[in-house]
Amino acid sequence: MMSNVFLTLLIVGTGGGLGAVSRYGVSRWAAHYFPSWPYGTLFINLTGSFLLGWLAGAKVSGTALLLLGTGFAGGYTTFSTFKLETDALHSGGRDRAARLYLLLSYLLGFGAAFAGYLLGSVR
Template identity: 35%
Template sequence: MIINSLLVGFGAAFGAYIRNFLTLISRKVKIDFPFMTMLINISGSFVLGYLTASVTDKKMLLFLGTGICGGFTTFGTFNMELSQLWFQRRFISCLIYFSLTYIFGILGFIIGIHI
């Protein structure tokens, strides 16, 4: 039980580090749309789908899937950015961000399973 928790914790820390690194890089490009969070969540969904279908070792799946993918993807940031678009009255951008993230996130997971 402790080993499993440590695997998830270390994986989550590494995933969050990667997400933060990519977010810092993306801030150098001035785009008024949360593309990086969307790409992180979609790619994380794809990788999680792939891992779910291909990794048979439970401990490795905890580290890679629950840990790294869980720390890498971010539902909280997605909701914060979605809310910011809403309160800025950028309703079309809000709808596009919501729709693309969910549609391509689900498709990414399904494609990952099938690869």
């Protein structure tokens, strides 16, 4: 019989792996079609915010929250890439684009999380 800690790590790791692979696929697709703007990361972080909001609104807990919230959303969303891309826009002399990216990411991220929460709260 597996210990609870090992089972928890397996659930979170499985979700995290699936999230990371999903992030990679979306990022590669977006970079191919939109090389001059970080649409992939923006889409990933907005949909991840929506997912976490939905999970909270639906009061998902236990194994499903570990798999989808901690694991998948944790592996799927990426704050570090968002910050790196913002810096790259700024360093490349695209200050207006960097500010727009920051604004869209934060405002739409909050909006997506709120929309997900509202949708998840519907019974």
